[in-house]
Amino acid sequence: MTTTESSAESTRPLPAITPARLGQTTGTPLYGEDFAADPERTYRALRAQGPIAPVQLAEGVQAMLVTDYATALQVLRSPHVFRKDSRRWQVHAPADSPIMPMMSWRPNTLFADGEAHARLRPPVTESLRAVDPAELRDFVHRSALTLIQGFTGRTSADVLTEYAAPLPLLVLHQVFGCPPDISARMVDSLKALWDGTDVQEANAAFERCVRELVEYKRREPGDDVTTRLLEHRHGLDDDELLHQLVVMMGAGVEPVSNWIANALLLLLTEDRFADSLVNGSVSIDEALDEVLWRYPPLANYAVTYPTRAVRLGGVRLPADMPVVISIAAANTDVASRMGEVPTGNRAHLAFSAGPHTCPARDPARLIATIALETVLDHLPGMSLADGTALQWRPGPFHRALTALPVQFPPPSQTPDPSAGDTECPHRSTAR
Structure with a gap:
């Protein structure tokens, strides 16, 4: 399925995330001790909402988190639609947020x-x-x-x-x-x-x-x-x-x-x-890849911003909404489908893609x-x-x-x- 998705899907009503909600605290928090203690529980709940779901990266900072492997690749390999430049988003973002140094344009x-x-x-x-x-x-x-x-x-x-x-x-x-x-x-x-x-x-x-x-x-x-x-x-x-x-x-x-x-x-x-x-x-090489499948050190990142309003995973996104790839959730999505961590397979997203x-x-x-x-x-x-x-x-x-x-x-x-x-x-x- 392409970034704009099929014509059949485009006829269905889709939930919308409007630009006015960019700075509101809607969605599941990805911060705090509860999330840190058991992030997989959060990923399971988010995955139940579909391949992409609303989250809070910090108080007042909303984003959409991709938890599905195929959808993550779709985003990472479509730079003409999902850009890395965050400057237009920053206009709406709280400048004093603790996550701004990680997301502000450089x-x-x-x-x-x-x-x-x-x-x-x-x-x-x-x-x-x-x-x-x-x-x-x-x-x-x-x-x-x-x-x-x-x-x-x-x-x-x-x-x-x-x-x-x-x-x-x-x-x-x-x-x-x-x-x-x-x-x-x-x-x-x-x-x-x-x-x-x-x-x-x-x-x-x-x-x-x-x-x-x-x-x-x-x-x-x-x-x-x-x-x-x-x-x-x-x-x-x-x-x-x-x-x-x-x-x-x-x-x-x-x-x-x-x-x-x-x-x-x-x-x-x-x-x-x-x-x-x-x-x-x-081998040690294979063991290290297992770590990247199961406990990637960079769990949620590879942030992109739609250049225009697009449909992704059954959700209509406005331009400039942060789309965060959950490397951890996407990897475990593959493992759950296969029933195990793929030994010797380097198709994980720990090093991103595209x-x-x-x-x-x-x-x-x-x-x-x-x-x-x-x-x-x-x-x-x-x-x-x-x-x-x-x-x-x-x-x-x-x-x-x-x-x-x-x-x-x-x-x-x-x-x-x-x-x-x-x-x-x-x-x-x-x-």
Whole structure:
């Protein structure tokens, strides 16, 4: 079915979402602790309303959430109808809303369409393509070992805050040529942005960090992504350069951290998932794809805005109504139809689809792969800490734990993580 849908459907009365309702609080909330605790319950209720349903991203911010896989692909592959530029919507949106930094237009590839997108995307893709996979693999492995050594000899750790979160930060320092003091402040502000807390200050702090990085690389150019953007033949102006880096770093830290953490969660809590890795019935690559099907770190995003009034999934949408893709709900929609998570299938929407498919999916996958490999090889006997009650950070966009506490055997029974890359014989004890 096309975006305008069939002539037979066009004769039926359709529910309408009028432009006047853009700022009203109608629809199911996608924020707060109840949603964070059990988003799948919300997705099931929304799916019962049809492939697209009204939601609230924050108080006073209405959107339509796509929960159906086929409808999501229809939107993502129709940039002539569903644009990324959010400026016309912003006229109606509350400027002080906590989700505005995540949805407000910026002069970068994420919010660009047509010719602007064709000019802004190549600097991103080409600067990332120049990252040497072998060098990146080696750096991630060494960084992962360094982090593990930080809690070697102890009987407990938080593998989210001590491993999954700082590992992409170290990679950020390497790949973007970002000094540690700047990258550390970046991560603090990014976390606040994703959580929707103190967002105005967090957004300003993050942009200050990126400006500092740009000025630093102008003085000290190197073999890194930032320098390649500065020197790209398309000649990005200062604002474009700033906001290209904003989106690249924002997507390169928080979602990757949560991908690693969500993989570790399944490793610690599901025997089937852990055993399939131990006995070799699935590869780490396949296991990571299962995480993206079931717990995508970016749960609801890929926001678009209709260029005109359109019918979508039996609903008439006005121009500029935010249409949010529920990556999580669309993925589980496929799994429910098939009766299981598709093993070895990369048709999930974790990296979006269409012209705005994530350009960093290969380095992100490499980082997550090495992170999980290193845990399996060097943390035998790791288990979820006794009495742990897992909590998820609130917010409409991500699927992110607050902590992941684990416990280990006594230090005398724990191998030295720097002992080499030999395969750990005790992987079956990681649950």
